[in-house]
Amino acid sequence: MADPNFRKLPPPAQAPEDEPFWAAAAEGTLLIRRCRSCGDAHHYPRAICPYCFSSDTAWQASKGEGEIYSVSVMRRGANAPYALAYVTLDEGPSMLTNITACDFDALSIGQRVAVRFVPTEGGPPVPMFTPIGD
Amino acid sequence: MTIRNMAYIVGAFEHPTRHAPDKSTPQLHAECAVGALADAGLCAADVDGYFCAGDAPGFGGMSMIDYLGLNVRHVDSTETGGSSYILHVSHAAQAIAAGKCSVALITLAGRPRSEPFGRTAGGAPETPFESWCGTTTHNSYGMCAARHFHEYGTGPEQLAWIKVAASTHAQHNPYAMLRDLVTVEDVLASPMISDPLRRLDCCVVSDGGGALLVVAPDIAKSLDRPLISVRGAGEAVKGPMGGRNLDLTISAAARSGPAAFEEAGVSPSDIKYASIYDSFTITVLIQLEDLGFCAKGEGGRFVADGNLISGVGRLPFNTDGGGLCNNHPTYRGGITKVIEAVRQLRGEAHPAVQVPNCDLAVASGIGGSLGTRHGAATLILERQ
Numbered sequence: 001m002a003d004p005n006f007r008k009l010p011p012p013a014q015a016p017e018d019e020p021f022w023a024a025a026a027e028g029t030l031l032i033r034r035c036r037s038c039g040d041a042h043h044y045p046r047a048i049c050p051y052c053f054s055s056d057t058a059w060q061a062s063k064g065e066g067e068i069y070s071v072s073v074m075r076r077g078a079n080a081p082y083a084l085a086y087v088t089l090d091e092g093p094s095m096l097t098n099i100t101a102c103d104f105d106a107l108s109i110g111q112r113v114a115v116r117f118v119p120t121e122g123g124p125p126v127p128m129f130t131p132i133g134d
Numbered sequence: 135m136t137i138r139n140m141a142y143i144v145g146a147f148e149h150p151t152r153h154a155p156d157k158s159t160p161q162l163h164a165e166c167a168v169g170a171l172a173d174a175g176l177c178a179a180d181v182d183g184y185f186c187a188g189d190a191p192g193f194g195g196m197s198m199i200d201y202l203g204l205n206v207r208h209v210d211s212t213e214t215g216g217s218s219y220i221l222h223v224s225h226a227a228q229a230i231a232a233g234k235c236s237v238a239l240i241t242l243a244g245r246p247r248s249e250p251f252g253r254t255a256g257g258a259p260e261t262p263f264e265s266w267c268g269t270t271t272h273n274s275y276g277m278c279a280a281r282h283f284h285e286y287g288t289g290p291e292q293l294a295w296i297k298v299a300a301s302t303h304a305q306h307n308p309y310a311m312l313r314d315l316v317t318v319e320d321v322l323a324s325p326m327i328s329d330p331l332r333r334l335d336c337c338v339v340s341d342g343g344g345a346l347l348v349v350a351p352d353i354a355k356s357l358d359r360p361l362i363s364v365r366g367a368g369e370a371v372k373g374p375m376g377g378r379n380l381d382l383t384i385s386a387a388a389r390s391g392p393a394a395f396e397e398a399g400v401s402p403s404d405i406k407y408a409s410i411y412d413s414f415t416i417t418v419l420i421q422l423e424d425l426g427f428c429a430k431g432e433g434g435r436f437v438a439d440g441n442l443i444s445g446v447g448r449l450p451f452n453t454d455g456g457g458l459c460n461n462h463p464t465y466r467g468g469i470t471k472v473i474e475a476v477r478q479l480r481g482e483a484h485p486a487v488q489v490p491n492c493d494l495a496v497a498s499g500i501g502g503s504l505g506t507r508h509g510a511a512t513l514i515l516e517r518q
Contacts, residue, residue, distance in 0.1 A: 012262040015158035016248075022262075042376025044263035047157070048164040050203025050376040053178040055168065070284070070382055070505075072276030074268065074328045084273040084328075086380060086505075093377030096264050096506065109284045126266045 007079045011123020017047050020059050022124040030062040030115045030127050032091055043093040062091050064115035065132070069094050073104045087113055087129050098128040107131070141227035141238075145174030155248040159191050160201045160259040162243035167202060176237060183208035183235030184371075185226060187218030189244045192258030196507040198241070200373030201259045207393060208235035209371055209509065218242075264506070271413065272336065274505030276328035278382040279416040283330060285383055285431065288419070290330055292434035294321035296415040297334050297458050299442035304455025306484040311338045312459040335415040337457035337467065344469035346476075360480045365494075366398025366514035373507035383431075384424060385500055386510035391425035394496070398514035402426040405514075406492045407478040408449055409471035411499035412456040418442075421498055422449075425512065444487040453478060453487035468499040472513065479517040493517045 014022055024031045033045035037054035048055050071085040083099040085107075099107055101116060114132045117125035147169030154162060163186075171177060184206045190198045194211040208229050214221050219242055226238035282288045298318055304310040316334060324333040354361055370389035374380055395401060402425060410418045410425075419433035427449060428436040441447035454460045454474040457467040475495040477483045483492075495515045502508035 007268070009266045012266055013257050014262055015160075015257070015259070016156045017158035017161050017259075018262055040376075040378055042378060044260055044376075046164070046201060046259070046376070047161045048168065048202075050201065051378065053164075053168060053171070053203070055165075069380060070277040070281040072273040072280055072328045072331075074270065074273045074276075075326045076272075076328075077270070079268060082268050084267055084269060084277060086277065086374075086377075086382070088377075088380070094374065094380040095377055096267050096269070096374070098267055109280065120266065 007082060009118065009120040009126060011120045012126055014123075018045060021045055024059075024061070025117060025124045025127060028117055030064045031059045032062045032089065032093060033057050034060045034091075041092045043089070043095045060091070062089055062115075064089075064127075066090050066113060066129070068099065068107065068109055068111045068113060070109055071099060071107050073107065083107055085129070095127075099130065100128045101130045135231055137224070137227040137231050140231035143223070145170035145172075145176065147173050149243065153247050154245050157245070158259065159189075159243055159245055159249070160198065162245065163190065163198060163241045164202055166241050166243055167239055170239070178202065178204065180237045181239045182206050183210075183226060183229055183238035185210045185212075185219075185222040185238060185240040187211065187222070187242070188213045188215075189242055192260070193502060193507065194509070196371055196373065196502050196509055197258040197260060199371045200375055200507045203375050204239070204371075206235070207368070207370060207389065208238070209369060260506070269503065269506065270328070271503060272328040272331060274503040275414045275416055276331045277505045278420065279330050279414075281382045282416065282420065282433075286434065288431075288434035290322055290332070291318050292438050293330075293335055293415040293419060294318040295438045295440070296412065296418045296442060297321050299437070299440060299447070300412065300452055300456045300458035302440075302443050303453045303487050304459035306486040307455045307460055310455040310460040311340055312455070331414055331416065337413050337462045338459065339465070340461050340463055342461055342463035344463065344473050346469065346472055361518040362476055362479050363516050363518055364513060365400070365516040366394040366396070368393025368395075368397070368512045369510065371507070371509045382505055383420065385420050385504060386508055387421045387498055387500060387512060388424035390510040390512040391421075391498060394498075394512035394514050395426065398516075400494060400514060402496075404494055405449070405496050407453070407475065407489045407495040408451045409475040409495065409497040410451050410456075411467050411471055411501075412452055412458045413462070413467060413500070415458070417500055417504060418451070420504070421500060421510075424510075425496065425498055444489060450487070450489050453483050453489070466501070468501060468511070471497045471499055472515075475513075475515050479515055
């Protein structure tokens with residue numbers, strides 16, 4: 001089992017636009033952004049909807065579950081191995097993340113995963129994912 | 135061609151803020167874009183050209199185009215400091231006059247009072263959400279390959295054929311970093327770098343460089359060199375765009391390629407030689423599909439069995455050995471793609487790899503990161 005805390009993670013840079021996201025992350029909640037105008041959710045969050053340019057967007061708590069859209073396990077270099085992935089959230093958008101605390105050789109596209117916030121050095125925790133039961 | 139009376143400024147917006155500690159720089163760019171579009175009575179979907187300079191956070195225009203969710207066919211991030219946006223009006227007029235875009239958006243924004251130099255200035259909007267992911271080119275392109283394998287049954291031995299073809303050509307290039315012929319088995323036996331890409335699926339790292347001269351027709355005809363014309367060109371930028379309907383098996387070349395072929399008035403079946411940016415083997419496979427050399431999902435079968443080898447297959451590619459074997463100066467392989475295409479069209483490639491009667495070639499590239507934000511550019515070049 002990979003130790004989710006093995007990689008030292010630098011604190012994420014923070015912009016004023018994203019402050020609620022990181023405040024929620026510190027509480028263990030994954031926020032996504034949904035447009036009240038066109039109804040679609042997106043990630044990473046923007047103040048203005050990337051689909052219809054409306055500024056009527058709002059934070060929404062994600063259930064924090066989804067499936068692996070694609071995954072590539074980095075086998076060489078600093079901090080290897082680790083698994084870069086896109087996870088498609090049940091609410092719709094796909095997000096770039098890592099799959100952690102798992103057997104990297106057993107990962108597959110379509111696998112169900114749940115969010116697992118991982119500490120950073122001096123900053124808020126970041127949303128990685130870990131496989132959940134069949 | 136002149137720009138006189140070929141383009142008009144229809145929208146203009148000055149942001150009212152003078153102190154914006156509560157907003158991000160990309161957000162200010164977006165608010166300015168909204169304001170200019172409202173002033174003009176246009177919407178974001180009308181925008182097909184985007185212009186920005188060094189104040190735009192991120193990697194050229196790619197971060198901002200992804201942030202804004204734009205779908206453009208022309209992008210220009212020429213940086214001349216504070217004069218950039220005046221120059222951009224001129225470049226936009228040139229692009230519109232040439233038919234390369236019809237609605238050009240130029241944005242500027244920044245927060246020097248709220249965000250002094252040295253803090254987070256210049257940070258791309260995606261950085262807070264991606265910097266900790268450990269994204270490299272290897273695993274970014276690896277995810278694209280993994281998804282292509284999953285959706286279309288593509289296999290590592292098919293990707294390996296791309297490297298085999300490149301190495302077949304590199305044998306004849308005395309400057310190539312890797313001149314040894316490799317087999318499919320050699321590729322599959324090389325160490326895994328980031329699943330499913332192995333070491334021999336990756337391009338070389340090299341010092342070096344290149345240059346090109348593009349001139350007016352009367353000057354070209356006054357010189358004692360073969361006439362190599364730019365017959366068509368296309369460009370596009372693609373990103374996750376908020377993660378809706380993500381598809382890592384399609385690149386921005388799916389828009390740059392058809393645009394270039396349409397302008398040139400030719401089809402992929404007319405092409406005698408192809409320079410295809412080969413940062414990784416998967417980069418070639420996805421571009422070949424997107425350029426229309428085969429259907430989406432058929433790339434694995436298309437590249438197999440030596441189909442990219444000069445004198446053997448249907449589509450000779452990267453006859454200098456490409457980035458996979460020859461050269462990838464400063465991690466940027468676009469210019470060497472054009473250079474080898476020019477050699478082929480002039481008949482100046484190595485005799486062992488020269489394509490007979492090579493009068494029409496394509497040079498196409500993917501820059502940035504295929505799995506996140508990237509730009510594609512395609513040229514159709516012709517010997518006259």
